Amino acid sequence: DADVTQTPRNRITKTGKRIMLECSQTKGHDRMYWYRQDPGLGLQLIYYSFDVKDINKGEISDGYSVSRQAQAKFSLSLESAIPNQTALYFCATSDPRGGETQYFGPGTRLLVL
Amino acid sequence: GQNIDQPTEMTATEGAIVQINCTYQTSGFNGLFWYQQHAGEAPTFLSYNVLDGLEEKGRFSSFLSRSKGYSYLLLKELQMKDSASYLCAVRVGSSYKLIFGSGTRLLVRP
Numbered sequence: 001d002a003d004v005t006q007t008p009r010n011r012i013t014k015t016g017k018r019i020m021l022e023c024s025q026t027k028g029h030d031r032m033y034w035y036r037q038d039p040g041l042g043l044q045l046i047y048y049s050f051d052v053k054d055i056n057k058g059e060i061s062d063g064y065s066v067s068r069q070a071q072a073k074f075s076l077s078l079e080s081a082i083p084n085q086t087a088l089y090f091c092a093t094s095d096p097r098g099g100e101t102q103y104f105g106p107g108t109r110l111l112v113l
Numbered sequence: 114g115q116n117i118d119q120p121t122e123m124t125a126t127e128g129a130i131v132q133i134n135c136t137y138q139t140s141g142f143n144g145l146f147w148y149q150q151h152a153g154e155a156p157t158f159l160s161y162n163v164l165d166g167l168e169e170k171g172r173f174s175s176f177l178s179r180s181k182g183y184s185y186l187l188l189k190e191l192q193m194k195d196s197a198s199y200l201c202a203v204r205v206g207s208s209y210k211l212i213f214g215s216g217t218r219l220l221v222r223p
Contacts, residue, residue, distance in 0.1 A: 031209070042117075042200065042213035043156070058210070090155060099163075100209045101146065104155035 003027045004105035006091050012111045013081050021076045021108050023091030031094045032074040033102065034058075034066060036087040043090065049074055081112045115139045117214035119201050124220045125191055133186045133217045135201030143204040146211065147175050147186045150198045159186070159199075188219075196221045 004025045013019050023032065030051050035043040035058075045058030047066040055068055063085060067075045078085055088109050092102040116138045125131040137145070144163040148156035162168055162177035162184060174187040186199055198216040205212055 040121075040215065042215045043202075043211075044213075045210060048210065088153075094209070096209070099161055100144070100204060101158050101161060102211060103158065106155050107153070109153075 004091060004093055004103055006089075006105040006108050008108060009106065010109045012113065014113050015082055017081050019078050019081055019110075021078075021089055021091075021110070023074045023076070023105055025072050025091075025093045025105075027093050027095070027103060028071075029093035029095040029098075029103075030071060031096070031100075032068070033092040033094070034064075034074065034076045035090045035092065036060065036085075037090065037107075038087050046076065078112075081110075083112045086110060086112045115203075115205065115212045117201055117203060117212060119199075119214040119217045121215070122218045122220070124222060125188075127191055127193060127221055127223050129191050130187065130189050131191060131219065133188070133199050133201075133219065135184045135186070135214060137182050137184070137201070137203050137212075137214075139182075139203050139205050139212060141206035142179060143206065143209070145175075145177055145184050146202040146204070147173075147184075148200040148202065150200055150216065152197075156200055191221050193221050193223070195219065 033048045034046040049055045049068045091105040094102045147159040150156040160175040172189045200216045201214040202211040
């Protein structure tokens with residue numbers, strides 16, 4: 001079984017809709033991250049969380065919000081989706097005891113019409 | 114600001130050796146990672162360097178020079194399945210965030 005899972009894997013939505021992307025992990029890591037990836041560009045950090053009570057904005061947090069429901073779950077919400085949020089979204093986890101290597105989920109491909 | 118540069122694309126022949134370079138200008142350098150990413154899939158960890166020198170792991174090796182802000186990933190005995198994007202990422206500061214380069218798309222030809 002995968003250590004980091006994301007749901008849904010693919011999603012098509014319309015402008016203005018609220019959607020939630022979910023991430024779960026069984027690695028026991030405290031640190032979790034949300035990235036977006038656009039074609040030809042690197043991964044950009046949206047939000048990160050070092051534990052359930054510690055949530056931080058990344059480089060491109062505008063238009064997004066997150067919730068850390070438990071150590072194993074970290075959700076990303078788009079309150080009112082817009083077309084330029086069409087991208088591939090990845091969740092990742094890391095453990096400071098493991099040198100902070102980040103392990104990525106399989107990704108969610110989001111299309112906003 | 115933070116800046117990481119990698120070539121956009123490279124082409125190599127099956128069985129050959131290829132070197133993918135990465136230069137960085139960041140504050141609070143705290144280690145450099147290389148990831149492999151096949152199209153539409155998740156990045157997977159390849160290597161980590163925090164001290165100067167060469168780290169070897171099977172067919173893949175990674176080198177770091179902190180004074181020059183430079184790293185490279187060396188892939189030997191190339192196989193068709195090595196066709197992928199290779200992402201260079203720098204860990205910065207005490208927050209342990211990663212700053213990613215745009216990636217190098219490697220095409221391995223028969």
